[in-house]
Amino acid sequence: MSRRFVRVALLVALFGASAAAQAQTEIQWWHSMTGALNDRVNEFAKGFNESQKDYKVVPVYKGAYPESMAAAIAAFRAGNAPHILQVFEVGTATMMSAKGAIKPVSDVLREGGFKFDPKAFIGPVSGYYTNRKGEMLSFPFNSSTTVFYYNKDVFEKAGLDPNRAPTTWPEVVQAAAKIKASGASQCAYTTGWPSWVHVENLSAWHNVPIGTRENGMAGLDTRFQINSPLHVRHWNNLKEWSQKGYFTYAGRRNEAEAKFYSGECAMLTSSSAAQANINRNAKFKYAVAMLPYYADVAGAPQNSIIGGASLWVMSGKKPAEYKGVAQFLNFLMDPNRQAQWHQTTGYVPISPAAYEITKKSGFYEKNPGTDVSVRQLMLNPPTANSKGLRFGSFVQIRDIFEEEMENMLAGKQDAKAALDNAVRRGDELLVRFEKSAKE
Amino acid sequence: MEKRVVFRSRWLPYVLLAPQLAVTLIFFFWPAGQALLQSMLQQDPFGINVEFVGFDNFRHLFSDELYLASFRVTAVFSVLVAGFGLTISLLLAVFADRALRGAGLYKTLLIWPYAVAHAVAAVLWLFLFNPTLGIVAHWIKGYGIAWDPLLNGGDALTLVVVAAVWNQISYNFLFFLAGLQSIPKSLIEAAAIDGAGPGRRFWTIVFPLLSPTTFFLLVVNIVYAFFNTFAIIDAATGGGPGQATEILVYKVYKDGFKALDLGSSAAQSVVLMIIVIGLTVMQFKWIERKVQY
Numbered sequence: 128m129s130r131r132f133v134r135v136a137l138l139v140a141l142f143g144a145s146a147a148a149q150a151q152t153e154i155q156w157w158h159s160m161t162g163a164l165n166d167r168v169n170e171f172a173k174g175f176n177e178s179q180k181d182y183k184v185v186p187v188y189k190g191a192y193p194e195s196m197a198a199a200i201a202a203f204r205a206g207n208a209p210h211i212l213q214v215f216e217v218g219t220a221t222m223m224s225a226k227g228a229i230k231p232v233s234d235v236l237r238e239g240g241f242k243f244d245p246k247a248f249i250g251p252v253s254g255y256y257t258n259r260k261g262e263m264l265s266f267p268f269n270s271s272t273t274v275f276y277y278n279k280d281v282f283e284k285a286g287l288d289p290n291r292a293p294t295t296w297p298e299v300v301q302a303a304a305k306i307k308a309s310g311a312s313q314c315a316y317t318t319g320w321p322s323w324v325h326v327e328n329l330s331a332w333h334n335v336p337i338g339t340r341e342n343g344m345a346g347l348d349t350r351f352q353i354n355s356p357l358h359v360r361h362w363n364n365l366k367e368w369s370q371k372g373y374f375t376y377a378g379r380r381n382e383a384e385a386k387f388y389s390g391e392c393a394m395l396t397s398s399s400a401a402q403a404n405i406n407r408n409a410k411f412k413y414a415v416a417m418l419p420y421y422a423d424v425a426g427a428p429q430n431s432i433i434g435g436a437s438l439w440v441m442s443g444k445k446p447a448e449y450k451g452v453a454q455f456l457n458f459l460m461d462p463n464r465q466a467q468w469h470q471t472t473g474y475v476p477i478s479p480a481a482y483e484i485t486k487k488s489g490f491y492e493k494n495p496g497t498d499v500s501v502r503q504l505m506l507n508p509p510t511a512n513s514k515g516l517r518f519g520s521f522v523q524i525r526d527i528f529e530e531e532m533e534n535m536l537a538g539k540q541d542a543k544a545a546l547d548n549a550v551r552r553g554d555e556l557l558v559r560f561e562k563s564a565k566e
Numbered sequence: 567m568e569k570r571v572v573f574r575s576r577w578l579p580y581v582l583l584a585p586q587l588a589v590t591l592i593f594f595f596w597p598a599g600q601a602l603l604q605s606m607l608q609q610d611p612f613g614i615n616v617e618f619v620g621f622d623n624f625r626h627l628f629s630d631e632l633y634l635a636s637f638r639v640t641a642v643f644s645v646l647v648a649g650f651g652l653t654i655s656l657l658l659a660v661f662a663d664r665a666l667r668g669a670g671l672y673k674t675l676l677i678w679p680y681a682v683a684h685a686v687a688a689v690l691w692l693f694l695f696n697p698t699l700g701i702v703a704h705w706i707k708g709y710g711i712a713w714d715p716l717l718n719g720g721d722a723l724t725l726v727v728v729a730a731v732w733n734q735i736s737y738n739f740l741f742f743l744a745g746l747q748s749i750p751k752s753l754i755e756a757a758a759i760d761g762a763g764p765g766r767r768f769w770t771i772v773f774p775l776l777s778p779t780t781f782f783l784l785v786v787n788i789v790y791a792f793f794n795t796f797a798i799i800d801a802a803t804g805g806g807p808g809q810a811t812e813i814l815v816y817k818v819y820k821d822g823f824k825a826l827d828l829g830s831s832a833a834q835s836v837v838l839m840i841i842v843i844g845l846t847v848m849q850f851k852w853i854e855r856k857v858q859y
Contacts, residue, residue, distance in 0.1 A: 194823075221610075379804070520825055530806065534808040
């Protein structure tokens with residue numbers, strides 16, 4: 128009798144517990160953050176879940192950016208998309224034109240009873256995710272930009288001033304020549320993310336358009352303009368530097384970062400978010416500086432553009448769930464949390480408030496170079512050429528740009544031909560995208 | 567005398583067939599039908615705007631010179647993989663077939679690579695041939711040969727062919743060894759008594775008797791090179807540099823899952839389906855006739 132009673136009591140208890148769990152609305156958050164970044168994401172979710180009882184945010188790692196996006200699309204088609212999806216910046220145009228699949232974050236927050244002011248974010252960040260009607264469609268989360276890193280020890284060995292970073296491309300080449308001649312390091316200069324650095328940011332930094340219609344932000348009928356004299360000049364230089372052994376091509380993603388922190392390459396252009404990794408691995412003194420530019424180009428340096436990812440809210444969920452999403456996004460809006468995210472990850476502070484908090488805390492003095500990215504993003508008020516870009520099929524198009532660069536560096540074609548091919552092949556995809564997407 | 571089983575019940579044969587039919591329908595005909603349907607549609611990634619475009623996707627594909635280039639890459643790649651894979655493993659099998667001390671050990675070691683996952687194999691070879699870290703790359707450079715699979719398409723193709731062949735050799739080796747061991751020793755001994763040397767014995771007796779195995783392996787290897795090498799390409803080169811190692815099946819993945827162009831990706835998989843059907847028919851109709859079983 129008593130045993131039976133215990134069983135029943137246990138069952139009742141279990142039932143009660145599961146009922147309580149059901150009362151809590153679950154919010155699925157699919158992301159692509161690995162390693163230390165994954166820990167930070169889990170901390171956000173934990174912090175939010177402990178701060179209230181109605182909602183439970185469940186962060187799920189779904190593979191690298193393209194994979195999690197493909198997974199979310201497949202899930203959407205099957206009718207079980209996550210509530211929140213982290214999408215990288217090059218997927219922005221695809222998400223924006225997916226009307227019916229997404230719910231603008233400005234609506235989500237407003238309906239959830241929160242004030243939402245896009246001005247709370249820094250200009251280059253909010254502009255990137257705002258559509259032509261002025262609605263902010265996604266929530267900026269992790270933003271970075273490209274910066275220049277150099278190995279101070281190698282500079283010293285090569286007889287260069289380790290406290291003065293090269294600011295222009297001609298200075299970079301001079302330094303590379305000296306490093307190469309002195310044998311101070313095996314490789315002088317390398318780059319991560321070739322298209323992001325040597326097409327997208329090259330253009331913005333020199334206030335030159337990447338494409339018509341304000342880099343695609345003013346309309347879907349945009350076409351590429353990256354075969355301008357500046358682009359040809361720079362790519363031609365890359366080819367020449369590669370032949371002379373000043374520049375070493377490392378791959379299409381962040382492979383170059385390992386070449387830098389292992390000490391193999393002395394100079395690097397890559398994401399500002401690489402700094403955490405470099406800090407952990409480099410056994411030498413290094414410094415961070417702004418991207419090099421061509422001093423004779425009028426308007427350079429302008430400001431650089433962002434990369435990274437933002438959070439998209441998917442459509443077709445229950446109102447109660449959207450309330451929870453709104454609460455969670457509002458939780459992430461907190462400048463202190465944003466400042467902490469910036470300081471622990473190397474992503475840029477996405478709001479002026481977070482920047483101020485970090486500045487006041489003395490973080491930048493203790494960690495020199497960590498403010499380069501945000502200063503570079505806010506160097507000048509963004510122009511039509513530098514506020515961002517929005518091209519459909521841009522994941523594929525980046526591959527095209529990089530393929531053409533590889534073919535050029537392999538000696539199969541000159542810079543002009545490479546960029547003409549890049550424009551022609553890129554435009555074909557833009558035309559195809561324009562047809563399939565009706566904004 | 568012929569044995570015949572007669573089913574008394576009308577429905578029993580269908581019930582017995584049902585599981586196999588269900589598997590075939592669900593895992594073969596249904597996806598194939600979906601691919602055919604999708605290849606005629608143009609749609610955005612989320613499937614919100616879907617438009618029937620007929621053969622537009624195919625027309626677009628075949629007017630794309632890069633798609634045609636991918637055909638050439640695939641042809642070169644599969645001929646190299648099947649050719650080297652079969653030759654090397656046959657050679658190894660012939661050597662291992664002889665009564666040597668420790669033959670068992672050799673055989674075991676030769677079978678090992680098959681246990682290595684494709685992606686892992688690719689990464690292993692990538693490390694060996696990495697221009698800055700790789701020990702093999704270091705030797706190659708020592709001989710004054712420029713080596714850079716990151717920029718040189720030929721080098722990259724060499725790298726993926728080596729990895730793909732290495733991974734497949736064990737499988738070929740096993741079949742060749744079994745084939746060799748089933749050849750009656752009396753035939754070879756008779757030829758030896760008649761004064762045929764080892765080379766002549768191989769070409770006139772062993773090789774023809776091995777032809778069913780060789781034929782089977784040829785089919786398997788070409789299918790392997792066409793489809794199963796995806797992981798190797800993905801892990802070692804990602805189709806680059808340029809599009810030097812972008813074989814057809816990799817392009818299906820890239821256009822479908824990275825570029826989210828489902829129409830084009832589906833059209834490409836339909837083309838692949840036709841190629842496989844064609845290859846199989848061709849091999850069984852033409853080549854099989856010349857094979858002595």
